[in-house]
Amino acid sequence: MITKTATAHWTGGLKDGKGQISTQSGALKDQPYGFNTRYEDKPGTNPEELIGAAHAGCFSMALSMILGTYDAEADDIDTKATVGLEDADGGFAITKIHLDLTAKVPGISENDFLEAANTAKENCPVSKVLVAAEITLDAKLVG
Incomplete structure (x- = not known):
């Protein structure tokens, strides 16, 4: 089993409070978050965009793996999670x-690409943990 950690520190109430998020790798270190970064587009991060980043990253890696089963390798995979x-x-x-x-x-x-993309959407580890949400996909093959 692989384990990774992230930490959050919070002080104060919901609307006036402040927090910092850090990751084990150090990619995020005391990154600010709070009500204003979640609901008012102020500088900092928020849980939703962190989940989006995790999902986009995991999906892209899973797609890369699945493309290998089609004897294909991507030059580029760009995924945006909303x-x-x-x-x-x-x-x-x-x-x-x-x-x-x-x-x-x-x-x-195109058919194999769409099949691979949908397989990645259904089977990447982050999609599996987020099963309570409706996950949709628009996939475009270019070049």
Whole structure:
């Protein structure tokens, strides 16, 4: 089993409080987050964009692996994850994640590409943990 850690520190109330997020690797170190970075587009991060980054990264890696089963290798895979947070059942929930994929994969058919992309969407580890959200995909093969 591989384990990775991340930490969050918070002080204060919801709207006036402040937090910092750090990751084991040091890629994020005391990155600020708070109500204003989540709801008011102030500088800093928020849980939704971190989930989006994790999902886009995991999906892209999974797609790369799956393309290998088609004897294909991507020149480029670019994935954008849009994470939807909404008021649901008296509280907030992440209900939707949309993946926008653009990839350059020489020698693969459109059909095989779409099949590989959908397989990655269903089977990457982050998709599996986010199964409660509706995950959709638009995939475009270029070049």
